[in-house]
Amino acid sequence: MNRINIFILFALALSVVGCASYEKSIYFSDDSQQGETGKMDLFEYHVMPKDELTITVSTSDPEVSAPFYRKIGQTKSQANIGQGMDDAKLLDYLVDNKGYIDFPVLGKIRVTGLTTRECEAMIRDKLQAHLSEVPNVTVRVANFKISVLGEVNNPGTYSVEDEQINIFQALALAGDMTLLSVRDDVQLLRTDADGSKHIIHLDLTKANVTKSPYYYLRQNDVVYVKPTKARVKANSMNNNTSSWISWISLLATIASLIIVSVR
Numbered sequence: 001m002n003r004i005n006i007f008i009l010f011a012l013a014l015s016v017v018g019c020a021s022y023e024k025s026i027y028f029s030d031d032s033q034q035g036e037t038g039k040m041d042l043f044e045y046h047v048m049p050k051d052e053l054t055i056t057v058s059t060s061d062p063e064v065s066a067p068f069y070r071k072i073g074q075t076k077s078q079a080n081i082g083q084g085m086d087d088a089k090l091l092d093y094l095v096d097n098k099g100y101i102d103f104p105v106l107g108k109i110r111v112t113g114l115t116t117r118e119c120e121a122m123i124r125d126k127l128q129a130h131l132s133e134v135p136n137v138t139v140r141v142a143n144f145k146i147s148v149l150g151e152v153n154n155p156g157t158y159s160v161e162d163e164q165i166n167i168f169q170a171l172a173l174a175g176d177m178t179l180l181s182v183r184d185d186v187q188l189l190r191t192d193a194d195g196s197k198h199i200i201h202l203d204l205t206k207a208n209v210t211k212s213p214y215y216y217l218r219q220n221d222v223v224y225v226k227p228t229k230a231r232v233k234a235n236s237m238n239n240n241t242s243s244w245i246s247w248i249s250l251l252a253t254i255a256s257l258i259i260v261s262v263r
Contacts, residue, residue, distance in 0.1 A: 027168070027183065028207045043216040044115040045141065045163030048193045049099055051219060052092040052143040053111070053119070057127065058136045065135060068104050068127070092142045105130055112193065116140065116163060146217050148174035150225035151181035166216050167202060167209070170223055182226040188214055189222040 047053070057068040069090060093101040099112025106126050111119050119139040127135050146165065147157045153175030167186070171177060188200040200214045209215060217223070 027204055043164055044117065045144075045218065047095060047099075047111045047114055047116065047119060047141070048219060049095050049097050049112055051095045051141050053095065053101060053116075054090060054092050054140045054142045055103070055119075055123065056090065056138045057123075059131060059133055064131060064133075068135075141219065144219050146170050146173075146220070147222045148225070149222065151178050151227040152176065152225050153178060163219075164216060167204070167214075167223065170217055170221075171225075174223075177225050180228045182228055185226060187224040187226070188217075189224065190214070190218060191220055 055068075057065045059065040093103065095101055095112060099110050100108045101111055103109050103123070106123070109123070109126070111122075114122065116139040120137045123139070124135060124137045127137070141163050144160045144163055145157055146160060148170055149155050152171065155174055158170070158173045167188070177183060184203045184205045186202045186204055188202060190198050190200065192198070202209055202212060202214060
């Protein structure tokens with residue numbers, strides 16, 4: 001085999017490796033899923049224990065709906081008669097381990113497993129027995145947070161204003177993955193309502209990831225992006241280099257002290 005053939009084979013090998021690396025460096029890189037990725041049911045978050053709910057009740061007469069507002073620093077008896085702390089922040093309702101909240105006038109209400117829209121409808125129906133009109137009720141999850149760790153530009157924990165965020169939006173909050181990240185095996189750590197934990201593997205180079213039941217994140221989900229082997233090796237080399245520099249500096253200092261003492 002002459003040198004030209006060897007050079008051609010070497011160039012082809014490099015191009016194959018380069019293409020493979022490129023395919024793993026971009027989202028939706030598979031050609032088999034072009035066009036529509038398929039329709040999904042509209043995602044709705046379901047309330048879980050330890051969620052904190054912000055619940056507002058409004059009517060045409062503010063005094064009528066006042067007893068259903070709990071505010072920071074306000075006692076339950078004050079809330080029941082609509083007194084005190086006019087400018088205070090609304091108090092969120094913590095969902096207990098059994099799935100209940102303690103709501104003014106209505107008492108214990110089971111909300112776990114319901115969507116926020118279903119919570120609104122249930123509370124609205126229960127309040128009609130105490131009001132002369134149908135109130136407007138809104139329910140929001142106040143402590144919805146997700147964490148993104150690993151090979152991203154801005155790892156951290158992020159608050160989500162509504163209850164709907166997908167894996168790509170979460171990565172966008174963290175400044176996206178670096179070019180030295182493993183995109184075909186992103187790990188999702190999820191804790192269920194009963195406390196059990198699961199690790200799910202997501203391939204973000206495939207378009208059909210949008211069909212995954214784990215495409216949308218839940219409260220307290222943790223997304224971990226692994227570094228590539230090249231990143232790990234580079235960090236290892238940097239650490240070794242730093243260690244050698246430290247040792248050389250130490251030896252140079254000792255040698256200087258010996259020379260000075262001999263003189």
